Amino acid sequence: xxxxxxxxxxxxxxxxxxxIPFMDSFASDSWSLEANIAECCSxxxxxxxxxGRSTNLQCDGSRLIEITKGHIGPLELSNIKFIVTFEMGKxxxxxxxxxxxxxxxxxxxxxxxMAFKGFASQARSLxxxxxxxxxxxxxxxFSSPDSEVEMxxxxxxxxxxxxxxxxxxxAFYNYVQYESIKHIHxxxxxxxxxxxxxxxxxxxxxxx
Numbered sequence: 001x002x003x004x005x006x007x008x009x010x011x012x013x014x015x016x017x018x019x020i021p022f023m024d025s026f027a028s029d030s031w032s033l034e035a036n037i038a039e040c041c042s043x044x045x046x047x048x049x050x051x052g053r054s055t056n057l058q059c060d061g062s063r064l065i066e067i068t069k070g071h072i073g074p075l076e077l078s079n080i081k082f083i084v085t086f087e088m089g090k091x092x093x094x095x096x097x098x099x100x101x102x103x104x105x106x107x108x109x110x111x112x113x114m115a116f117k118g119f120a121s122q123a124r125s126l127x128x129x130x131x132x133x134x135x136x137x138x139x140x141x142f143s144s145p146d147s148e149v150e151m152x153x154x155x156x157x158x159x160x161x162x163x164x165x166x167x168x169x170x171a172f173y174n175y176v177q178y179e180s181i182k183h184i185h186x187x188x189x190x191x192x193x194x195x196x197x198x199x200x201x202x203x204x205x206x207x208x
Contacts, residue, residue, distance in 0.1 A: 032207035033070025039063040040149045040183040040199040047198040052168040059088035060192050064142045075107040084119045085147045092119045094126040095144035150181040151199035173203040
C-alpha cells in the first residue's frame with residue numbers, strides 16, 4: 001500500500017482521534033518491535049508514573065522513540081523515529097520524522113495504534129516534519145517544531161550512571177536516570193518550560 005504524505009497525515013490523525021484501527025487486514029497479523037526511548041517530563045526525580053504510581057500533579061512530557069528493529073506482518077519497522085509530546089493521560093501530539101520512506105510511513109501508520117495505543121488514542125495532531133536528534137555520552141537533545149528537550153545523566157555513586165531494573169512496563173528495560181536541562185513546548189494551545197525535572201532513557205521490547 002502507498003499513501004502520499006498529506007493523505008497519510010489526515011488518515012492517521014483520524015485513526016488516532018477515533019481509536020479505530022486502519023487496514024483491518026493487518027489487525028490479526030503478529031508484530032514486534034524494539035526501540036530506544038528518551039524522555040523528559042515535569043515531575044520531580046524520579047517520576048512516579050514510571051514506577052506504576054500515578055502523580056497528583058500535572059505530568060508534561062516529551063518522548064523520543066527510535067525503533068531499531070521490528071515488523072508488523074510483512075512490513076519492517078526499523079529506523080522509524082518519532083516524538084510524542086503529551087500531558088499524561090489527557091492528550092498527545094505526535095511528530096514523525098520526515099525522512100521516512102514510503103514503507104516506513106506505512107509501517108508507522110499501522111504500528112502506532114497497536115504498540116502506542118495510549119498516545120494514538122489521545123492524539124490532538126500528527127505531523128510528518130523535521131525532527132532533530134543528538135546523542136552523546138553526556139547529553140541527549142531532540143526536538144520537533146513545537147518541542148525541545150536537552151537532558152543529562154544524573155550522577156550516582158562514584159559519578160556513574162543510576163540504573164533501575166524491574167520496572168513494571170515493557171517500555172522501561174535498561175532504565176537510566178537523567179535530569180532535564182531544557183524541556184520546552186510551545187503549540188497553539190499549550191506552553192511549558194521546565195528544567196531540573198525527571199528524564200530517562202530506556203529500551204522498549206514489545207510484541208503482540
